[in-house]
Amino acid sequence: MLLILTVLILLCSLILLLIRRDRRCTLIALTCVSLFIFIFSILTYIAKKGGIGSSVSWMLYASDRIRVWFQYRVVTLETLGFITALGRYTFPLLLVLTCLDMAYFDSALWMKKHFWLLFIIPAIIFTCYIPSLFRYLMNLNQGLLRFLVNFSRLYVYGYVILALAVIVREYFSITLYFFKRRFIFKSLIPAALALIFAMYAMQDPAQIYLFYHNEYMFLLGLWYLSPYFSPLLYTVVLFGSIASGIAGFISLLRYVRINIDERNEEITLKRNASLASKGVSMFIHGTKNELLAMSILLRRISVRHPEDEDILKACELSRQLNERLEELHLAARNRAATLSLCELTPVIESARERTCARYPDAEIRISGTDGLYVLADSGSLKEAIANILINAVEASRDAGSSDPVLLEYRPERLWISIKISDSGKGLGKKQLRQIYQPFYSSKNSSQNWGMGMYYTLNCVKAHLGSIKYEKRPEGGSSFIILLPRTGRPLTRGE
Amino acid sequence: MKKLIAMLLIVTLALTSVFASGAEETTGDTVRVAYMTNYAALCSVMAGIETGAFADEGINVELVEFADGPTIIAAMESGSIDIGYIGHGAHSLCINGRAKIFAFSHVGNGDAVIGLRSHGVTEDPASLAGKSIGYASGTSSELILRWTLEEAGLTMDDVVAYEMDAAAITSAMSSGSLDACANWSPATFTILDAMGDDAFIISDNVTFSDRSASIASWIVMNDWAEENHDLLVRFTRALYKGMDYRAEHIEETAQWVATQLGASYDTIYAQRGDAEWLTSAEMIEQVKDGTIERMYEVQKQSFGDSVDQSTPVSDYVMFDIMLEAAE
Secondary structure, X not given: OHHHHHHHHHHHHHHHHHHOOOHHHHHHHHHHHHHHHHHHHHHHHHHHHEOOOHHHHHHHHOOXXXXXXXXXXXXXXXXXXXXXXXXXXHHHHHHHHHHHHHOOOHHHHHHHHOOOHHHHHHHHHHHHOOHHHHHHHHHHOHHHHHHHHHHHHHHHHHHHHHHHHHHHHHHXXXXXXXXXXXXXXXXXXXXXXXXXXXXXXXXXXXXXHOOOOHHHHHHHOOHHHOOOOOHHHHHHHHHHHHHHHHHHHHHHHHHHHHHHHHHHHHHHHHHHHHHHHHHHHHHHHHHHHHHHHHHHHHHHHHHHOOOOHHHHHHHHHHHHHHHHHHHHHHXXXXXOOOOEEEEHHHHHHHHHHHHHHHOOOXXXXXXXXXXXXXXXXXXXXXXXXXXXXXXXXXXXXXXXXXXXXXXXXXXXXXXXXXXXXXXXXXXXXXXXXXXXXXXXXXXXXXXOOOOHHHHHHXXXXXXXXXXXXXXXXXXXXXXXXXXXXXXXXXXXXX | OHHHHHHHHHHHHHHHHHHHHXXXXXXOEEEEEEEEOOHHHHHHHHHHHHOOHHHHOOEEEEEEEEOOHHHHHHHHHHOOOOEEEEOOOOHHHHHOOOOEEEEEEEEEOOOEEEEEHHHOOOOOHHHHOOOEEEEOOOOHHHHHHHHHHHHOXXXXXXXXXXXXXXHHHHHHHHOOOOOEEEEOOOHHHHHHHHXXXXXXXXXXXXXXXXXXXXXXXXXXXXXXXXXXXXXXXHHHHHHHHHHHHHHHOHXXXXXXXXXXXXOOHHHHHHHHHHXXXXXXXXXXXXXXXXXXXXXXXXXXXXXXHHOOOOOOHHHHEOHHHHHXXXX
């Protein structure tokens, strides 16, 4: 069982790496590889050493045939011990690096910057366990061997605890619920790997190098025959490792699935957007000249008949139609944003003004950290925020709520978050999948092209950001725009 | 996901409780017995189990497989095993006070150095020079290899020695990856069977009978023996019954052992020649006339400086238990 789970976790991490070739996935895959190497060598050792009952054998190997296969592997004790050392001393380091990669609190950032420091202890220990050097040290002094064994255990468990501490610290430093929830799923992967590793990490490679050496067997002990492992506790521990393995595997699968879904949605959206953009361009090119000509004609007629109100109305309608077509054209075409450092507060204020221009009586409550700067095209970012604000106002009104729309902005991990919350009815899963599609609108109004959220998403992506959605526990929706932080928060004086 | 995690926890707890309470209810005393995967280790105890000798003594035997004697002693120290079977090598630990012998098993001839003719190895140990040899360091396998090399005036530096475990040596020899090896029964039989005429024995325990007695014994921890004196005597009595039954029913015993090990009957039956098997009466006679004590003395001397030579045999061999069980 344990073997099968470890293999599945490894496969899943490799699939994840194939799908998403970034640093985090590489670290996760390397951590899984080192865990696999360690568990594989430990299972080989246990199979060769014996002493486990049939139920434990089943929990570890799933079948006796597999156990015997491990038992008869042709491998010298030096090689097996070295492979064990490789897995045992690389895993804690990779685990810490993986957890640090997920963390953004100040100490974690410092550690990330000085990550090479983390390599020193494992490098020293691993070197000592190179077979020839290990043999030399062992012959030198038995006390040295005892020190090496204890020091390496200290390193192994110390790093695992450090990795888990990083996860816990990071969890408590996150303030956005969306990030917290997502972080829990992500942190299950290293947590499950750490648990599986920790249960078998007492096994020192020295015990394999000195497989039959009586005098060392009692010095090093046989961890899996430890008196602390009563049959009940041993069962709990084994099932605990299996449960954590399943949890880790599922969270990895979930992570892979989210990645695949996001990628598929993005592809679909791009395809639809491309079609929409072509369609809109053709439509506008086909109608714009005639509309302009009609506007000019109407203006001439209005000059000739200034007292005719119907003609004035027709002029106004023509102007509005031209404006809306222009908006549609702007929304549909792919524009490259020109980013420059700008203060966020004025952008948000102008987005509110833009919203209030449409809904003068709308109540929008803004709170946030002043003095934040972002790299942005302030005009298009204002439009993007305003689009969400307008949607929020409309959603609250449709739900008959008089509560104000809330806008909060603050730094969050690697991002600056702009969270817009309404008191509407919220969005269903199906609706949520559709809102970013061009020409999708749930509103029965001639004022909406259904291009607002599509435009907003494109705009935020052009700012190297993303949009997240969460349902508010008290009812309503929250859209969170995440824009990259420019290093540490910049303040007004800087 | 929360539901899933909760379900996993529930399943874990449920399975744990099932496994914790799932053991069959038995009457009498349960004794956890460690064995090694060969006929010599299992024949008496299997005969005792199958004939109901242990049940008659109110003992339920739980068998646990191990690869070597020192690991069995380590497991006994940890409390996960009550009684164990050890081969020659692990006796040094008994001499040094780690465990006590409560029953003599046999004098074996299971260790052997095997060579492959096709790899240029001959009956002359000198032909091992420069050859790749697999051995299990720290065991009787290493001992017999060193003695064999000494016969030809060679040392370990004159050969390419690979430290391996017994199972890996068997696989490596059977696949022709090694030129020679030092191993013990039943691995030696497996190799000889697999390689046919190509494989042959260069030396075995008989070759060095003047230097050592390759004794196998049944052992317990000192504390366990003191706390479970009556149980130990009953166990020994059942073991004697097993030994006596084995003497008369070799084929049937070999079949029981083969079933327990999941091995072929022929392989197990071939191991009947690994030792001179005594009945309980013959053994008691040899205990009484001091033959067995002398054999343990010879064995102790063969360990040289690695053991305390001043330790009397009677300090670590409980002859009183052997005699009490025979009454």
